[in-house]
Amino acid sequence: MAKKISAPLERTARLLDLVPYISSHQGISLKELAHVFKVDQAQMTSDLTTLWMCGLPGYTPLELMDLDFESGFVTIHNAETLSKPRSISFDEGVALVLGLDLLRSAISSERTDLLERIDLLSQRLAGLIKLPSALSATSLINQEVSAAISEAMRSKMGLQITYHSLYRDEVSTRVIFPIEMVERDGHLYLSSYCYSAADFREFRIDRIQSAALHAVLQEIPKSSTQPSRFTATIKVLDPTRAIAERFNQSELPVNSEFDFETFSIQWMERSIMASGRAVCLQSPPEVRKSISVMAQSMLDRYKAR
Amino acid sequence: MLTVSRKSERLVNLTIALLATKRYLTKTEIFNSVDGYEGTAETKERMFERDKDDLRSLGIEIEVGSFDPLFNDEAGYKIKQEKYQFELGDISSTEVALLSLAAEAWQEASFGDVAQSALLKLRSIGIPSDELSIPVSVHKLNDGGQDLSLITKAIAQSQLLTFSYLDSSLSIEMRSVVPIALSTRNGLWYLSGVDQEIQEIRTFRIDRVSSEITASKGPSDFESPTGFDPRKALFESPTHDFALIDVRVGKAASLRALAVSAQSLGEWDQVKIPILNLDSLCSLVLWHGPDAFVQKPAELRELVIDHLESLVKNHG
Numbered sequence: 001m002a003k004k005i006s007a008p009l010e011r012t013a014r015l016l017d018l019v020p021y022i023s024s025h026q027g028i029s030l031k032e033l034a035h036v037f038k039v040d041q042a043q044m045t046s047d048l049t050t051l052w053m054c055g056l057p058g059y060t061p062l063e064l065m066d067l068d069f070e071s072g073f074v075t076i077h078n079a080e081t082l083s084k085p086r087s088i089s090f091d092e093g094v095a096l097v098l099g100l101d102l103l104r105s106a107i108s109s110e111r112t113d114l115l116e117r118i119d120l121l122s123q124r125l126a127g128l129i130k131l132p133s134a135l136s137a138t139s140l141i142n143q144e145v146s147a148a149i150s151e152a153m154r155s156k157m158g159l160q161i162t163y164h165s166l167y168r169d170e171v172s173t174r175v176i177f178p179i180e181m182v183e184r185d186g187h188l189y190l191s192s193y194c195y196s197a198a199d200f201r202e203f204r205i206d207r208i209q210s211a212a213l214h215a216v217l218q219e220i221p222k223s224s225t226q227p228s229r230f231t232a233t234i235k236v237l238d239p240t241r242a243i244a245e246r247f248n249q250s251e252l253p254v255n256s257e258f259d260f261e262t263f264s265i266q267w268m269e270r271s272i273m274a275s276g277r278a279v280c281l282q283s284p285p286e287v288r289k290s291i292s293v294m295a296q297s298m299l300d301r302y303k304a305r
Numbered sequence: 306m307l308t309v310s311r312k313s314e315r316l317v318n319l320t321i322a323l324l325a326t327k328r329y330l331t332k333t334e335i336f337n338s339v340d341g342y343e344g345t346a347e348t349k350e351r352m353f354e355r356d357k358d359d360l361r362s363l364g365i366e367i368e369v370g371s372f373d374p375l376f377n378d379e380a381g382y383k384i385k386q387e388k389y390q391f392e393l394g395d396i397s398s399t400e401v402a403l404l405s406l407a408a409e410a411w412q413e414a415s416f417g418d419v420a421q422s423a424l425l426k427l428r429s430i431g432i433p434s435d436e437l438s439i440p441v442s443v444h445k446l447n448d449g450g451q452d453l454s455l456i457t458k459a460i461a462q463s464q465l466l467t468f469s470y471l472d473s474s475l476s477i478e479m480r481s482v483v484p485i486a487l488s489t490r491n492g493l494w495y496l497s498g499v500d501q502e503i504q505e506i507r508t509f510r511i512d513r514v515s516s517e518i519t520a521s522k523g524p525s526d527f528e529s530p531t532g533f534d535p536r537k538a539l540f541e542s543p544t545h546d547f548a549l550i551d552v553r554v555g556k557a558a559s560l561r562a563l564a565v566s567a568q569s570l571g572e573w574d575q576v577k578i579p580i581l582n583l584d585s586l587c588s589l590v591l592w593h594g595p596d597a598f599v600q601k602p603a604e605l606r607e608l609v610i611d612h613l614e615s616l617v618k619n620h621g
Contacts, residue, residue: 008312013363015317017425024431036425050310054317056325057338081325084390085429089364092423094457095416098489099407102446107439114439117400124393131461136488136535137446146444164558169593171558188444237619239475241513242588252475274592276612280619288620294594295616301598302610 014039015051019065019082026075033074048074056081093129097122102137148211149190152178158195158216162209168266172196175214176203232260232268233282243278246271257282269294315341319356320365324389329370329381365389391426398435401427405434415448451494451511453487455520460484463523466498469516470509473584477515482507483523486535497535499527506530546580549600556596560589575600583608 014037021036022028034044048069055064055078066077088096100122107114126133145161152159158177165172176192179200190208194201195216236243239252247260262268265287272281272291281288322339323330332353336342342349357367367382393400404427411420428434459466463483470480482498485506489495494511501524551573552560561567564576580586580602587608590597599606 008316009359009363011310011313012316012359015313016320016363017422017429020429020431021425024429046310050314051317054314055321057318057322057340059340081321084386085426087364087389087391088423088426089419090458090461091416091419091454092426094453095411095420096404096407096423098446099410099420100403102410102444102489103403103407106444111440114399114403118403121393121400121403128392129461131457132485132529134460134486134535135457136486138488138490166559169556169558169596241471241473241475242585244475270592270594273594273616274588276588276591277615277619292617292620295613295620298595298598299610299613299617301595302606302613 011047013086015047015054016082016086018047018051019076019079020085022067022074022076023079023083027073030069030072030074045069088125088128090129090131093125093131094135097125097131097135098137100125101135105138145205145208145211148213149178149181149205149208152211152213153180155213158214159192159211160214161203161211163203164207164209166207171209175216176201177216181205230262230265230268230284232262232272232284232287233257234260234272235280235282236278237280238278240278243275246275311341315339315352316356316359320360320384320389323367323382323384324386326383329368329383331379331381333379335382391430393430396430396432398433399438401430401432401434402436402439405436406439410444410446412445412447415450416446416453446489449494449512452518453494455518456484456487456496456511459520459523460487463527463529464520465501465523466496466518466520468514468518471513471515480507480509482509483527485529485533488535495535497533499530506533546602548578548580548586548602548605549575550578550590551575551598551600552593553596557593560593560597563589573598580605587612 018033018037022033025033030041030044030048034041037044037047039047048067051065052067053059053064057063062078065079067079068075100118104115104118107118109115123133148159151157158175160173160175162171162173164170174194174196176190176194176196178190178192180191181188188205189202190205191202192200234247235257236252236254239254244250244252247258249258252258260268268281268287269291272279272287273294281291318339318341319335322335330338332350335353336349342352344352360367365384366388367384369380369382371380405424408420408424408427411417456466458464465481466484467479467481469477471477481501482496483501484496484498486497487494488497495508496511497506497508499505500507547565550560551570552575553573560578561574561576563578565579566577568575578586583605587605590599590605590609591612599609
């Protein structure tokens with residue numbers, strides 16, 4: 001979080017920043033200026049009045065800033081001393097360097113012209129705030145996919161996607177109607193109506209391999225049911241962070257049990273398998289059975305050699 | 306409100322006077338010429354000291370100098386234009402556009418306020434931004450409630466950061482780290498630094514920090530390791546150990562995604578995967594059940610077999 005500064009200082013900063021902004025936006029309306037600086041119009045008028053009385057020592061009309069805003073549109077002259085924007089703060093520099101790095105990860109590698117400029121800007125900024133080049137930001141989401149999603153949501157269109165489902169471990173092609181993007185546990189999900197499943201589904205955006213706009217019936221069937229849910233009872237044998245994060249548990253005392261709800265039997269099976277000796281599934285019994293059969297057949301294969 | 310206004314007005318006038326002057330101004334000159342210094346000599350003196358501190362907290366540095374270094378003159382003050390101004394050198398509208406997109410990448414209500422004020426300064430340079438020329442859709446950056454400022458300052462000054470961390474065996478331990486890099490990937494934040502206990506570089510996921518992070522003075526003999534690239538540390542394998550795993554054709558896509566090479570064996574493909582962490586690779590192999598089979602190394606095979614035996618015993 002940025003350090004909070006007191007009201008008079010906040011105002012001083014705003015007054016200093018107003019001068020270069022007006023200088024480069026001569027004739028801007030009072031209303032827009034207030035909006036840009038996130039204050040109401042009364043405060044902006046008061047700020048401009050204060051600024052109008054500022055200037056070089058002597059404070060004769062010649063030395064004061066020549067500020068005109070009575071018409072509702074703002075112009076400034078005789079303000080050369082303050083007409084350049086203030087140097088950026090350390091935090092502002094950090095925000096820009098990280099933002100540039102994220103931008104780099106989203107720009108096609110063919111645009112070497114842009115990538116080189118990003119590197120140069122980033123070095124110059126790091127130099128200004130005296131920060132070693134130690135910041136990095138990346139988003140591994142396919143740009144064409146995210147562009148198609150934004151376009152579909154903007155124009156209320158459907159999408160045809162190819163999706164890698166980790167639960168089923170297969171790549172499928174589906175037609176969906178995107179509803180909203182949600183972020184959870186560091187991943188972005190696209191909440192959608194899936195015409196292929198005739199139900200609402202969430203898709204992890206980094207697992208969508210391709211997406212193209214697709215015309216769909218905009219009506220989503222009202223009768224679609226909630227996906228059926230299964231409850232598993234899981235016993236903790238060997239608590240690890242991987243288990244806590246997989247099952248979303250904050251505390252895992254040895255030999256305790258917890259219930260876990262999921263909409264996919266496959267997810268449940270795979271999660272228990274992946275947890276190995278750390279947990280034991282108590283119920284449902286049919287999933288217990290299939291885990292022991294699967295583990296035994298895999299074991300037989302390893303032992304056969 | 307009046308006092309607020311008077312104070313801001315005085316600070317703006319002081320800034321203008323100290324910026325416009327070519328030579329250093331003495332305190333007497335400042336008190337006589339800058340509007341707003343009133344009262345006894347002592348009051349003015351106190352006001353001026355406060356004002357200097359206040360301007361410094363806004364990032365405006367007042368230089369102290371003397372007229373003639375040979376004589377013990379009264380000290381003078383000025384603000385250097387080149388330090389006051391945002392100096393990015395010659396800058397094109399494409400570059401302004403890149404910087405604007407960088408600032409706009411921040412989600413509101415996080416580091417977003419800071420990014421907004423940077424954006425305002427960019428817009429004040431007076432060079433139009435040509436954002437439409439950049440073919441990109443940028444994802445949002447979110448600080449996730451982390452104190453990025455504390456961490457980045459600690460990187461710049463090689464301070465020591467102390468925090469408690471949830472390790473992989475689910476126990477909480479105190480860590481003391483001199484940070485060298487901060488990275489974010491798909492919304493999660495990572496801090497890399499030299500762990501003081503083992504004197505090796507470690508990377509921590511910041512949402513696994515279970516306490517406040519406190520900063521203190523770092524070791525005086527600290528030398529930042531050279532050649533450390535946070536991107537590589539997170540995304541590339543520093544290892545020379547590889548596993549050979551058979552995966553069924555059309556299956557186990559998440560194991561394939563980790564492979565550095567693959568070879569077709571008919572119904573199966575054999576993939577070569579760098580081993581970063583034996584336990585997590587074992588877990589991923591188990592996740593894929595009968596669609597994945599470890600050929601090498603023996604260490605990974607034994608671990609998988611060990612877990613399978615427990616699974617059979619616990620669920621039989």
